[in-house]
Amino acid sequence: MPASTRNWILACLPVGVVALVVSLVAWASSSPLKKTTPIPVVVNEDSLTRTVRQVNQLFEEQWKDRELIPAEQADELTQMRRLSLALHGTIPSLEEIREFQAMSGEDRLERWTVKLLEDRRFADYFSERFTRAFVGVAQGQFIVFRRDRFKAWLSEQIQANTPYDELVRKLIAGEGIWTGDPETNYITAAVADGNLDRNKLTGSTVRAFLGQRIDCAQCHDHPFDHWKQADFEGLTAFYGQVEVQLLGVRQNDNLKYEVEDRNTLEKRTVAPQVPFLNECLPEKGTLRERLAAWVTHPDNRRFERASANRIWGLLFGVPYINPVDDLPAPTDLAQEPPDLLDILGQDFRENGYDIKRLIQIIVASKPFGLSSSTDNENAEEIERATSEWALFPLVRLRPEQIIGSMLQASSLKTIDQNSNLFMRGRRFFSEIDFVREYGDLGSDELNDFPGTIPQALLRMNGQFAKDNGSASPFNSVGRISSLDISNAKRVETCFLVCLSRIPTPEELTHFIKQYETASNQKQREKITEDLFWALYNSPEFSWNH
Amino acid sequence: MFDFPLYSQSLSRRDLCKVAVGGTLSFMLPGFDLQAAQKRGPERRKSVITLWMGGGPSQLETWDPHPGTKIGGPGKAISTVVPGLQISDMYPLLAEQLSGMSVIRSMVSKEGDHERGTKYLKTGYRPEPTTVYPALGAIIAHEAPDKGLEIPQHISMGNTQFPARGGYLGAHLDAFRVPDPGKNIGNMRARVGDPRQERRLENLNVVSQAFRRGRTTQTKKTLHQSTIDRALTMMSSEQLQAFEIEKEPAAVRAAYGDSPFGRGCLVARRLIEQGVHAIEVNLNGWDSHANNYTGHQTQSKILDPAFATLLTELKERDLLDSTIVLCIGEFGRTPKINPLDGRDHWPSGFSCIVGGGGLKGDVIIGETDPTGKKKKPTEPVRIQDLYATILQTLKIDYTKELISPIGRPLALSDGTPIQKLI
16 A cells, blocks of 8 residues: 555544544433433323223134134233334343343233333334335435434434324325435435336325235226226326425416326326315315325225324234225224224224324233133134234244344344444444345335245354354353353243243253353353354244244 | 365265254255256256346447447447347457347336436336335246255345345345355364364254244244254255355456456356356446446456356256246436436436347347437337246246235236237
8 A cells, every 4th residue: 555545544534533433322321311211101091092992802703703712811021022012123131131020010011011102212212213114225315314313203203103194194295305304214215217206106195095906007997906097197197386496395376287208109188186075175285285185084994094004014013904005995893893903994994093002002912911822723814814914924033133233132122213333333333234144125024924044144154153152251142151140040031132032841851951051251152152043043043933 | 075274074964964964954955956957958947147237238349339429429330240230349258248238228227326227127026115126146046946055046246336125025035145256165164173163053943942032023024044054054064065156267267357256247147057047146347427438347357257258158058948038127327427427327228138048049139329319219118027027937927926025916026027028
């Protein structure tokens, strides 16, 4: 290396370090938390418990009708693990497990849910899930699209519990620059090659918020649904006057929405028009404001049903109706009794489109608390029970959940906004690397994919698995090895930290035997490392159950 | 035996395999006598390499140029070694290597969306919400499994949003993804020595057993254990060498081009020699809504050398007769050039190159309207017809019906073979 280059690098190095530190600190302090959040008390809210009862009744009747015996209730620690994975994207820490165990009262899971929902980790985790549903995972055109800002904005809204309908209206009708008014990234995400793809906006709006796929009507009448190409074009015309330019996302009343006729190749102007519930379309406002009002109109039941289905999907890992964005048209409630999505949707609408409340209802309902194990060995019966929600489904964890859980398991203390910078920085960077290598499921994440060979290889042999699973004075492998506790307690702690459960007697015997062969600290560390390796690679670790 | 940078203990792959799988799988494996390249005639099985052009290349800037017309854009055409066949002048190397290959210029699809188009084009079935159709590679792996293979039989190289899937045939037939071919495929070596690895696997067995209790059926469906077993088998396989291209002469590597796609094509050739029968190599970046022409120039510089060298090498090694090579994307581009000098999605009338494996060569099928007014090309070819042709050539009965998980009988392909190609 020539001396001049070296000098140049040396001169720049401090600046680089300062920049890194400044940005890390800025990032770390972006959403500070109080040191201890007091455990909130659940107000005995009658309407909420009433809806839970209604949901339970619906399932109990269906199970009876279809001669299904639901699985037993899962134990509390299993339910606690499900809650943490669903709401924070990680398993609970040992610290949290101890805190939960110290709580008393029959409603401690309900109270624990409220605590998790208030934790900043919930808003951060859910904002990523919503971002995927709304704009996918593509990084888009970086000049006009800032995914990070969009996600941070969503996190703020979720933390502030902005009503969901209001949030959606902001997305559809927002104006301004993508950095200052991050909601407008919803629009700019559809910019491709300098062009605003209005068709894409229509497709994603209807899929994300109304749970309908009309994308194929873009080119032709839908083959088996009632969507016509004219419906698609009419809806797209609502985005006809939006412009993405230097000043951001703007309304331009002079724009006309034209499409090219596929047969004659001539242009024709399309007037904005909705495919149903014309009476819900307001007269006043810009085209996008009118579209936003129509999508979120209280009489537009597709909106509340789609929302309920998506939240259900995020909590169970499987939507109630699969795929999440292809729901049947709502039935006439005067003719038929409401189904699950109608019950949840109505409660959602009547209570200010409160996401946290909807979550509380779903996780308090019977299906969420059921065990995933059963005495029945008949594959067909199991399939039937799972599809009727009489058995908790085994669902593969998302890459973020896997990495979140591996990191959490490597620390005895909770990793959150209060953790030290090193820990949080490690989480931030490991997550990006790991998710990329593990294979991102993209916006398709609610579909059911089994694991792959490259993933197994990454968990078994990857660099991260090695770093995380090797004993050090700072991680749980090292700490558990050095604690002055009985071997039985040591095995139990490993299991609680990784799998959020206590070991079975067979497991206990097997691992105690290994520890008994250890005569010094080094050997104990190796045994703990090998135990952790097995726990990390077990199906139990990487599947929600 | 080749070296591992991370691990120096002298344990043979075979030994490790025995330890690793604990005898559950390895004893079932036959010897390593399956190098496809060493077999000749009817003994050698046929394979397919799909060069997937993600985003949808323009037919007009690839295999169906209309120079000098209103729709033709600034591009020119050059003659190829195939009599009467002209392609875009952006492909000088390929033009020399096309003998024995055929061009279809009249592919017609009904899907103008990337995801739906890709699914249709990779499976031969239009996507529908209730059924996930298996990709061509999965059908091959399912209908003609190669039991001697210790590496996956269905492989997808290069990054892609919609890799080939096993669909209703099962996720174990999903393509094994190699995002950065020719580089480290990564994580192939256990982190600890033999005795500790054995203890780890024994521990894993103990923990897994507890979880299976009451969940036998459910855990089987997760494929968790079989995925681990297959990963362990793969870790100890000599066949992994097919992924490594360092020992290839520098000139060969250079000829393919030092791009993920070029390296992918080279690895594809090595995998064919090893006995893998279904490979896809992805090249993204064809979605040219703006600056269509310059975009295609960039892409052609990647595609031309890689595709041409692949054909050259397959011919040199006498492998083209047993290997179908198909180069296709999800749709074509509009004859009309939009105000951004781009072309938009056009599923009605696009091109592909196909040949080898016993297909008739030097055939040109159909053409699109040089005025761009007529939507339909002459001699339209449906996607399913292309797949029926390929399956028949592979000696797989494309009319065979399988029962999908929802109890619906589905033919492997509902197309009709293209007579001109068989």
